[in-house]
Amino acid sequence: MSAIRPPAIQRNDFELKPKYFSLVSQHPFHGLPHENPIDHIEALEDFLSNIKVHGVSEDYLFCKLFPHSLAGDARHWLKELQPGSLTCWSDIKSVFLNNFFDDARTEEFRNKIYNFSQGTTEAFKASWLRFKAYQQDCPHHGFPEIQLLNIFFRGLDWTSQATLDAASQGNFKTKTPEEATKLIENVASSTSAKKIDLERRKMAENSNGDRISEVKETSDLVHAFVIGDEQVRSTEDSQTFLREGDEEEHVDFIDETGFRKQRLADQQRNMSFTRTYKAEQTHKSKLESMMGQVQKGQQKMSALLDERLVYMSFRIL
Template sequence: MAVEPDNDPEIGSLNAHLNSEPSQAIVITPAQQSIDIKTNVSVVIPHFYGRKIEFPYEFLHEFCKLCSVQKRAPNSTEEDYRLRALPFALKGEANTWLLRLPANSISTWADFRLLFLDYFFPSNKTNTIKKKILACRQDYDESLSQYWSHFKGLLDSCPKNWMCEEKVYNIFYEGANPESKDLLNSSNGGISQRNV
């Protein structure tokens, strides 16, 4: 005989969430509840989908920049606003990731940032970009300013590259073509060559 779906414990557990609100990863404080996300804000808020071509650090920067200029209730902070607006900014895989986090696992912006970057910008991605930085070379037809822009773009895509400023300049200088090295040396009185 077939078991009726309503009496099947496995099917019943699949429907358990229908009787109550789904659990939330973000702990909602009274200060956050007093924040009203306006419709016009939800339209301009930066979105993050969790795609490989997206830059998590850039998203966080743009998101924080937008949240910092929003009006808030007197008893709330910028961090409260960020956490309240966050579910509106995450879409696709990123939203699924947030929904799958354990209940009440995010109580501060630092908690979110740590979990978010650990998932969407893991250490292997950092290592890949660091290798690109180390291997960066100026093309023969690339101007010094174009080379700097290209190099700076790699650095910006990986803010936590753990390279000291001296090493960054050394890598940049070593990747420059001979003409650019001469230009750098002459503009600094030979300082670049001696420090490298």
């Protein structure tokens, strides 16, 4: 008995034409390392999408034709499954991919889905299409529909989240999976969303340009400051070295004058150390002050950008 049990159909007089079995068996999947199971599934789905029979479901067509698209080890694998355990196409596809799709690639695609996030200048529709493409690349990802919708909403930037909440008249997460999917499709194709995307892109580009200029200017200032400070300290070190050399030149005289000169050299060395220490502390304080000003400027710019996007989101909706 076969592992695949096709669902019942309304027409008792229906039979698939022999040419269909012949066509799907022309390029069978063997389960070899160089074969891509995703390509095989997509090819079969493209072929069967052209077959429309009144009173006959797609599940029935897939269940009847899929076994004929396998050969070699893949066909042997299907025969080893529990009889009657597969009753629809989604079950067949999931079991097939779980067995023949590389585990590392599966984990890679699952991570792409779970860690999805909308790009800074990425349009809402483009982000939705990309998220669906991740699922198509790994149909056996294992995420339930409601979790997929939560992942998508979580990965959107706050303006897109606000748009979905506004379109939901309150809270997007209160919608059923069917309602949520329909709402996303409507927003993705709406003119309002396109206007918001355009405004987001303009603001992001302007913001990035301003921040890049600001960071470059600050970097140049810090670089000049550091180089200048290093030159000052280098000069001080040289002077200190010369003084120490002079000290060694006079220490050979063990008399009252020599001891006075020794004490004077010690005092000068201590003063040099004190000046160097104070210069380093001043250098550190100036750097911290400059970086603090940059951070405050970036935070202020982000706050202004957020306010404008909120205004645009609710004004357009």
